[in-house]
Amino acid sequence: MRVKRATLLFFWDYDTQWGADRSRSAGGPKSWGRLEFENTERLLDLHAQYRVPACFAVVGAAALPGERPYHDPAQIRRIHEAGQEIASHSFRHEWLPSLDGPALRDTLSWSKDALEQCIGAPVVSFVPPYNQPFDYLAGLSLSLSERRQTNGDRVNLRRLCNELRETGYRFCRVAYHPIHHRLGELVLGRPLNRPSRLEEIAGIMCLRLNAPGGFDSGALERLSRCVEAGKIFAVYGHPHSLRSGNAQDEAWLVPFLQRVDHLRQRGLLEVQLPGRITRRMTCCE
Numbered sequence: 001m002r003v004k005r006a007t008l009l010f011f012w013d014y015d016t017q018w019g020a021d022r023s024r025s026a027g028g029p030k031s032w033g034r035l036e037f038e039n040t041e042r043l044l045d046l047h048a049q050y051r052v053p054a055c056f057a058v059v060g061a062a063a064l065p066g067e068r069p070y071h072d073p074a075q076i077r078r079i080h081e082a083g084q085e086i087a088s089h090s091f092r093h094e095w096l097p098s099l100d101g102p103a104l105r106d107t108l109s110w111s112k113d114a115l116e117q118c119i120g121a122p123v124v125s126f127v128p129p130y131n132q133p134f135d136y137l138a139g140l141s142l143s144l145s146e147r148r149q150t151n152g153d154r155v156n157l158r159r160l161c162n163e164l165r166e167t168g169y170r171f172c173r174v175a176y177h178p179i180h181h182r183l184g185e186l187v188l189g190r191p192l193n194r195p196s197r198l199e200e201i202a203g204i205m206c207l208r209l210n211a212p213g214g215f216d217s218g219a220l221e222r223l224s225r226c227v228e229a230g231k232i233f234a235v236y237g238h239p240h241s242l243r244s245g246n247a248q249d250e251a252w253l254v255p256f257l258q259r260v261d262h263l264r265q266r267g268l269l270e271v272q273l274p275g276r277i278t279r280r281m282t283c284c285e
Contacts, residue, residue: 002003004230008271009207010054013127013238016062017069019093024130033069035240038073043083043239050257057089057127060111061163063118073118076131080119083274087125088112096160097146100153109166124170125274131175133157141176161202171274175209196234205278213237214247215256227268
């Protein structure tokens with residue numbers, strides 16, 4: 001009997017200092033922007049060594065001429081030339097739920113244009129900063145925090161995907177959390193990290209995350225479960241966290257890449273880029 005291969009999608013959220021300035025974690029703005037560039041050079045070596053392609057979701061403003069820690073168009077071109085996918089991560093790492101219609105269109109189109117001008121190739125994938133918006137009623141996901149912190153013109157997930165389609169994107173990584181999953185986690189006292197899945201929202205192919213960022217033992221366990229079931233698994237991290245000591249540290253990343261390489265050689269896993277998956281599914285329609 002033929003075994004169904006699992007699929008892995010690997011993402012790096014390349015925030016640069018634009019993201020550090022807009023940090024929503026405790027303590028306000030941060031200063032780790034320079035680490036994004038330094039650690040990305042190491043990541044390119046590791047991904048080449050283990051032959052694992054990745055999607056780098058890049059803040060569009062980083063592709064404009066200028067100096068680190070805000071800009072490095074030459075490094076963005078090197079990422080593309082190394083065979084990795086360049087996706088948009090908004091223009092200046094804006095918190096999308098708070099934007100009105102014109103501001104949303106601007107950040108999506110400006111980022112896409114800046115990145116395409118930089119690498120000389122189409123940019124069709126999008127990763128929202130902070131993985132938000134979470135508010136998506138069709139997916140039974142209601143974000144009270146987004147509703148409290150924004151006015152009536154807030155951006156929910158369907159509205160984002162509508163605008164992505166209008167501005168020429170085809171793929172979006174999403175992270176909405178259905179209310180019954182949240183209730184289940186409250187009852188069980190643990191996260192319900194199920195396999196990721198592809199779905200279409202407002203004409204955009206979306207991949208829903210079901211686990212936190214990182215490559216630790218929990219990520220390895222989830223990878224094994226997805227391989228056994230022949231499902232899709234998505235992992236992500238931030239280059240600036242490569243030597244942070246957390247789950248995105250190189251000490252966890254290298255064993256994870258080794259495991260991916262081993263599973264691929266056994267024919268149990270394929271590593272895909274979101275742009276290629278979107279093209280393949282479009283061709284099959």
